[in-house]
Amino acid sequence: MTYEFYFGDIWKARWLLLDGTLTTLRLSALCMVLSLALAVPAAVARIAGPGWLRGTIYAYVEYVRNTPFLVQIFLVYFGLGMAGIRLNPNGAALIAMTANGAAYTIEIVRAGIVGVDRGQWEAGRVLGLSPVQIYSSIVLPQALKIIYWPLASQFILIMLASSAVSVIATTELSSITYDISTQTFRAFEAYLVTTGIYFALSVAFSAVFSLIFWALFMRRRPA
């Protein structure tokens, strides 16, 4: 028996796929922004906070990094439901993605802050700057260069991992592909096309992140 590929039905669903792709991008971008917003203060607290807070953040990061994302999605989705919080699947997906992404981002930001030489701190203190000033105008800018590539890869990883949220019937790329595959009975073709879309996104974002890195850090600054 030879199988004949047929992409006609997938082509008919192209606008749906585009919608799903945009939703995947929107979810990933929002997740990245929220993760960073949570991770920066959490990373600072993880380094300089009181003992109980450091311990709590450490435990959270280790828990998230050592359990499957899929189980975390279930915990968030059904957990929120039990707590009486009614969210649409995309909202629950964003919360699960952020709960997951923040843990990895905390570790990235922390490594960036720790990676800045102690001497920078001491120099800032000698100049009479407050700890907040030292963080915001001396340590963070330098840490930014250290964390740039880990954060860029983190974005691509989030985008790829977001396919797992299709388990709660969201409207991102993988869920749309599942719908198309069950409606057209062309599962292999549908997943092949979607795999191609994900790959194109990874390649495109790698290129964009390289350009941004060059623009931010590699161009000669005027003397």
Added chain:
Amino acid sequence: MRALNFGDVVFLAKGALWTLALFFVSLVGGSVIGIALALMRTSPWRPLRWFALGYFRLIQGTPVLMQIFLIYFGTALLGFEFGALLSAGLALSINAGAFLGEIWASSIDSVGKGQSEAARVLGLRYGTTMWHIVIPQAMRVATPPTVGFLVQLVKGTAMASFVGFVELTRASQMINNATFQPFVIFGGVSLLYFAICWPLSLLSSRLEARLAKAYTR
């Protein structure tokens, strides 16, 4: 809806065993693919190096879920009756091969070129050089990231539940559908994963710290 009972615990325990089975199948398959790719990536022949690099980029640039679906539906189209364990195991092997292959290739690269050149001058063949000179030294560097990747692999097995393979995550989902106690079930199951993964994570970072210390000395 019904209450949680002892049968559910047994069902989850069976799921956990299937998770471990899938993990070992994928580890063995991924290692075989990974070794082949690492040797290709470090081989003197350019097309082989490019093939390995393309494989790494393609697999690492697409979701493991898509790989699982493509293998599951693809093998069915080709007329194979693989079943869920074998097709999920094959997909995770293909996936793990890309990560292990890249880890091992860079470990081989980290062994100085002088080592293999010296071996060639002594008249050793490629196989002997690799096996007796390069790989033993590369293994020291490769161990910490390899152990770290095992954590990714254990977590990755959960994705097999998408094609209906009843491993730990799928089992917990089924029991939750019947009893609706998500905190107890998913919380408990996540702790089970944690009990497997956390020691590996700790071991990986301890090995890495020891290696870093050995290099600064």
